[in-house]
Amino acid sequence: MCGIVGIINSNSLKNEAIDILKKLEYRGYDSAGISLFEKNRIKTIKSVGKISELEKKSKNLLDKNFTGIIGHTRWATHGIVNRNNAHPFSDENLTLVCNGIIENYMEIQKRYVDIPNNIQSDVEVSFYFLSYLLNKYKSPDEAIKTFLKIIKGNYAFVIYIKKNNSFYLLKNGSPISISHKDKSFYACSDSSILSFYHNRIYHLKDGDILKIDNDVVKRLNNNNKIIFEENSVSQNPYDKGKFQHYMLKEIYEQPKVLKETQQRYNSEFFLDFANKFQKLFDVNKLILVGCGTAYHACMIGEYYFNKFTNLDVSSELASELRYKNINTKQKTLYIFVSQSGETMDTLMALKYIKKYNKTSVIITNSLQSSMVREADVTIPTYALKEVGVASTKAFTCQVLSLANLSLEVAKMNKTISNSDYKKNLKILNTLPDKLKKLIKDFSPTAKYLAKKMSLVNSCYFLGRNISYPIALEGSLKLKEISYMHSEGFPGGEMKHGPIALIDKNTMTVCIAPNNELYEKSLSNAQEIIARNGKIIILSSAKRTKKGNTEMSVPSLPKENFIDTPFIYSIPLQLISYYFALNEGTDIDQPRNLAKSVTVE
Ligand code: F6R
Secondary structure, eight states: OOOEEEEETTTHHHHHHHHHHHHHHHGGOOOOEEEEEEEEEEEEEEEEEEHHHHHTTTOOOOOOSSEEEEEEEEOSSSSSSSSTTTEEOOSSSSSEEEEETTTTTTHHHHOOOOOOOOOOOOOHHHHHHHHHHHHHOOHHHHHHHHHHHHHHHHEEEEEEEEEEEEEEEEEEEOOOEEEETTTTTEEEEEEEHTTTTTTTTEEEOTEEEEETTEEEEESSSSSOOOOOEEEOOOOOOOOOOOOHHHHHHHHHHHHHHHHHHHIIIIIIIIHHHHHTTTTTOOEEEEEEEEEEHHHHHHHHHHHHHHHOOOOEEEEEEHOOOOHHHHOOOEEEEEEEEESOOOOOOHHHHHHHHTTOOEEEEEEOOOSSSHHHSSSEEEEEOOOOOOSSSSHHHHHHHHHHHHHHHHHHHHHHTTTTTHOOOHHHHHHHHHHHHHHHHHHHHHHHHHHHHHHHHHHHHHHEEEOOTHHHHHHHHHHHHHHHHHOOEEEEEEEGGGTTTTGGGGGGTTTEEOOOOEEEEEEHHHHHHHHHHTOOOEEEEBBSSEEEEEETEEOOOOOOOOOOTHHHHHHHHHHHHHHHHHHHHHHOSSSSSOOOHHHHSSOO
């Protein structure tokens, strides 16, 4: 994972690098570091913890005589969180930062370089290895080329070598882009951040070695021209406005971004769908693939396709798909879902099915991501940048995308009547206004329910049919930002084991839309009450009485099958947010997590 930055020729190297590292903190925040350099010296500062620590530590460091800087924010993979394992790794001749994993570092350590045994970091081994090559070869370019030939893994490096006063960028698997204006160059693992500085950007390709020398950028591995593309800045997602956290801001943004996404689907992507995509969907099997929250969106998509089309559909965790055999005889379309388009497990699953010549679609919020470059077709979501680590608006946009896709496929294959198609599309078109009101009306209830949750040690989420993945997502949201123990179950499974967990110290949230399964969900609730478990029922049904038990039900707007995931997920996001707020956790950057998981 991690985030990396490099800058050459800016009037404010240190401040600019720190500013970019703060924007990159979503990729990890275990430790951070910077190296300033000029042709006679390299100065490195590292710290444990967030970028604010690095900022404090480097406060008195003057950057005016330096020509460039590299920086890093770390999410620990190899080696514990400490100052030594923080990047950059540097000495008086060389400094480097890396995003990714060098898989053969142990072999390198054995075969090539004499390194102290206590070194834990794959990148520190790589640093020693490159130093060794720089001593062995006269030309730093040759050393870099040999380095790249020998190291294995998915990585992006930013490197400064004092010997020839040159700056190198290397890429294989992990993203890195470079932007420039006149003599100033910025490199970053997140291209969207570069658009705040320059509007001409180049995304490095796998195998690329770029060298910047005397203000000129060139490719070392071949003579292909480096073509910088135009990139425009749309809005500043890093401005929290009136909100205390990005997560709350992003929850409130959902009506707006869902509206934008739906409008663009109506007028662009899904227009004339059959003509554009008949061939793509000429398959007998559909497999939806993602990780974490994106996987929950896949599961919801599975219920949509199952309801509206006659396709055989299933969902797979990307991290597991790669170990499964691929049916080469079956005509299968794989639909990948990823907010970042960079999640390594999902990217690897995509590359894996491509080896079997399978066709793929990517639903993503990041149009410049690696997955977009790998997939056959891209369906964009227009959630705008999501900064909070816990996914909210990107998730609901993914669900919207899958809802539209299933309706269009159903219409094309004539498995939905024209009137049902129109009715469902209308529901999606009017959804943003319904959600705006829901967020406003439900917020006080969410605060109240969040207080009730502080009475328990564990929280369970139950749902049936399309509410089941909503329950899983509700549980994931709660545990990731509040650290409360939590699990999601299909309601019907409770009596097959999980009900043993219920006692007075547990809270169970029953997701009970007012549909044909409502009574069954209520029975689940009653079984829990009978075992002294505490209950919250989320439903659009007004008040509920089952047997002698009166159950309190915060009332939600009347749902339809297609908008159920939105109407029930958003209240769950709000409850988790307010509970975590009461717990005092770091909501936007919860412990042990990172926004973009670019390691396997
Ligand atoms: C949870 C969350 C993660 C991501 C997962 C996949 O709130 O955000 O579970 O959904 O890491 O990330 P993407 O969608 O970028 O592939």
